[in-house]
Amino acid sequence: MTVLITDAEVAARLDAGTAVATIREALVAAYEGRLVAPPRVSAPLGGGRLMVAAGESTGEWYGFSSYDTFGHSEAEQVVALHDAGTGRVRAIAVGEEIGSRRSGALGGVAVDALARPEASTVGVIGAGGQAWTQVWAIAAVRRLREVTVYSRTPAGREKFAARVRAELGIAARAVPSGSEAVRGRDVVVLATTSPTPVISAADLRPGTHLSTVGYKQVGRAEFGTDLLDRADLLVTDSMAQAGAYDPPMLAAVPPYAGRLRPLGAVLAGAVPGRTTADQVTMFCSVGLAGSEVFLLDRLTRESARATGPGAPRREVDQAARSE
Amino acid sequence: MTVLITDAEVAARLDAGTAVATIREALVAAYEGRLVAPPRVSAPLGGGRLMVAAGESTGEWYGFSSYDTFGHSEAEQVVALHDAGTGRVRAIAVGEEIGSRRSGALGGVAVDALARPEASTVGVIGAGGQAWTQVWAIAAVRRLREVTVYSRTPAGREKFAARVRAELGIAARAVPSGSEAVRGRDVVVLATTSPTPVISAADLRPGTHLSTVGYKQVGRAEFGTDLLDRADLLVTDSMAQAGAYDPPMLAAVPPYAGRLRPLGAVLAGAVPGRTTADQVTMFCSVGLAGSEVFLLDRLTRESARATGPGAPRREVDQAARSE
Numbered sequence: 001m002t003v004l005i006t007d008a009e010v011a012a013r014l015d016a017g018t019a020v021a022t023i024r025e026a027l028v029a030a031y032e033g034r035l036v037a038p039p040r041v042s043a044p045l046g047g048g049r050l051m052v053a054a055g056e057s058t059g060e061w062y063g064f065s066s067y068d069t070f071g072h073s074e075a076e077q078v079v080a081l082h083d084a085g086t087g088r089v090r091a092i093a094v095g096e097e098i099g100s101r102r103s104g105a106l107g108g109v110a111v112d113a114l115a116r117p118e119a120s121t122v123g124v125i126g127a128g129g130q131a132w133t134q135v136w137a138i139a140a141v142r143r144l145r146e147v148t149v150y151s152r153t154p155a156g157r158e159k160f161a162a163r164v165r166a167e168l169g170i171a172a173r174a175v176p177s178g179s180e181a182v183r184g185r186d187v188v189v190l191a192t193t194s195p196t197p198v199i200s201a202a203d204l205r206p207g208t209h210l211s212t213v214g215y216k217q218v219g220r221a222e223f224g225t226d227l228l229d230r231a232d233l234l235v236t237d238s239m240a241q242a243g244a245y246d247p248p249m250l251a252a253v254p255p256y257a258g259r260l261r262p263l264g265a266v267l268a269g270a271v272p273g274r275t276t277a278d279q280v281t282m283f284c285s286v287g288l289a290g291s292e293v294f295l296l297d298r299l300t301r302e303s304a305r306a307t308g309p310g311a312p313r314r315e316v317d318q319a320a321r322s323e
Numbered sequence: 324m325t326v327l328i329t330d331a332e333v334a335a336r337l338d339a340g341t342a343v344a345t346i347r348e349a350l351v352a353a354y355e356g357r358l359v360a361p362p363r364v365s366a367p368l369g370g371g372r373l374m375v376a377a378g379e380s381t382g383e384w385y386g387f388s389s390y391d392t393f394g395h396s397e398a399e400q401v402v403a404l405h406d407a408g409t410g411r412v413r414a415i416a417v418g419e420e421i422g423s424r425r426s427g428a429l430g431g432v433a434v435d436a437l438a439r440p441e442a443s444t445v446g447v448i449g450a451g452g453q454a455w456t457q458v459w460a461i462a463a464v465r466r467l468r469e470v471t472v473y474s475r476t477p478a479g480r481e482k483f484a485a486r487v488r489a490e491l492g493i494a495a496r497a498v499p500s501g502s503e504a505v506r507g508r509d510v511v512v513l514a515t516t517s518p519t520p521v522i523s524a525a526d527l528r529p530g531t532h533l534s535t536v537g538y539k540q541v542g543r544a545e546f547g548t549d550l551l552d553r554a555d556l557l558v559t560d561s562m563a564q565a566g567a568y569d570p571p572m573l574a575a576v577p578p579y580a581g582r583l584r585p586l587g588a589v590l591a592g593a594v595p596g597r598t599t600a601d602q603v604t605m606f607c608s609v610g611l612a613g614s615e616v617f618l619l620d621r622l623t624r625e626s627a628r629a630t631g632p633g634a635p636r637r638e639v640d641q642a643a644r645s646e
Binding site for chain 2: 002004006036038039040041042043044045046047050052053054055056058062064066068070072073074075076078080082084085086087088089092094289
């Protein structure tokens with residue numbers, strides 16, 4: 001029987017620490033070949049494209065997540081989890097919480113692996129859902145002292161800062177320019193819809209970790225090659241996806257392609273991460289295929305444990321019977 | 324709120340007549356451009372490929388169906404229906420009933436449009452689920468007198484014949500060869516997994532309608548070009564899909580490509596169908612994208628009507644209140 005999982009259930013059960021730990025496992029599994037994660041495929045429809053990211057955890061499950069580019073503000077994604085032994089669908093998630101928490105967690109893993117251990121300030125450009133989950137996940141891996149945020153509309157950035165204060169309990173300020181948001185920060189997040197650079201390399205101080213979540217293609221990127229030149233280490237969550245963009249991803253063409261490394265390799269210890277405190281590290285987030293299914297599998301197993309033999313519910317039942 | 328629809332609900336509510344009528348609408352909508360139906364896309368996984376067929380009914384919905392080539396006998400498909408206005412997921416179907424009834428209904432529409440009106444005998448090669456739903460749908464559009472079936476294993480074909488007798492109330496015989504199954508029949512169905520021809524043109528009598536559901540590509544086809552040469556009319560449910568196979572579909576390469584016509588055009592009256600009683604017509608079934616979503620949309624609307632204002636349930640409630 002298929003379990004249908006809603007956004008409310010995901011929000012109630014998938015905290016940032018769990019999401020980051022699970023996505024870390026997914027990245028290592030992909031690097032070691034246990035998670036098969038080909039580039040996304042897409043089908044052209046009238047109003048936009050349907051995008052599908054498929055993955056297989058060898059011997060355990062296969063599945064996919066789908067989303068689209070129609071641009072509806074309420075658009076929901078579908079994540080499907082098939083049992084590898086039978087092909088049956090164990091669970092379906094409908095909504096946007098798994099996808100957005102997944103994207104945040106990818107950034108959280110990157111910060112945990114690459115930012116300086118004492119990193120405590122975050123500068124964010126962008127005030128949408130993607131920007132939010134980045135900060136949500138980073139707060140689970142570093143003890144943050146302050147978040148600064150810039151986005152084009154004052155109301156949007158003020159609201160974002162208020163949400164950081166209220167939900168994460170971290171001091172946060174909205175500032176009137178991108179460079180002001182990121183200058184002197186330990187961690188910088190670009191999560192915009194901008195097709196042109198929103199900061200320059202001169203805005204980064206030595207030792208910064210930078211994550212880019214928005215456009216990062218040739219001719220359409222929220223940063224310029226000056227950032228790639230400045231970075232001592234270029235990392236992505238999926239080499240396959242990084243190489244599959246059209247137009248190509250900036251960091252996947254010469255001279256940068258030869259320097260791009262899989263985050264999973266850093267996590268597995270096969271590739272060095274940050275080696276000095278003043279290096280600039282840069283994470284190009286592309287959306288590892290199968291990682292949403294990885295999260296759904298984890299949620300589904302926890303549900304089974306919570307209601308299965310030996311779970312708290314059973315003890316309650318026994319207590320009820322003994323009365 | 325997303326509705327999850329199971330195979331049991333589809334089986335209880337989607338009879339052959341409804342399925343054929345709905346898929347007929349889908350074919351006409353695709354021909355007229357109201358149903359956007361691009362070729363399937365696929366992602367390579369370790370154990371097989373994930374296949375996704377997406378479609379959009381302009382201004383009403385968009386969605387997709389997914390299946391895979393892992394080869395599990397219990398494999399389930401996912402069909403997702405998004406509201407075009409909001410992007411939210413109105414319904415998800417998990418199982419195989421929508422997909423298999425859809426495939427049968429495509430064949431049923433083709434038989435209804437192309438077979439002689441008095442066609443009453445069907446010869447089937449193949450005894451699997453695909454063969455079954457073809458006969459199930461054909462029985463809804465023609466008054467059938469007898470079904471003959473051949474498949475490689477005697478037990479399989481005997482079981483198939485017994486099922487036709489029991490569930491459709493039609494005389495049915497299992498026979499020991501393919502040519503015996505199809506010779507002299509009004510309608511012939513090829514629904515095998517064979518990569519080589521299972522009958523020859525000499526087995527067909529004038530006036531036959533033939534539907535092919537199995538492999539139909541260059542170098543891998545359940546029939547040879549002799550059937551294409553013999554056919555007076557070549558029709559497919561999706562020109563886009565017909566042109567997207569790799570290796571190419573036999574009927575989509577010269578000299579046949581120029582003769583291949585969309586079934587929707589025949590239904591819409593834009594292209595002639597059968598014009599004489601002794602013509603041989605041939606339907607190359609490829610699986611119109613979006614047609615499973617079309618069926619799910621229909622099922623979902625009927626659910627809404629059945630439980631909405633004015634539906635029988637409400638009258639019961641009023642009766643209860645008046646007591």
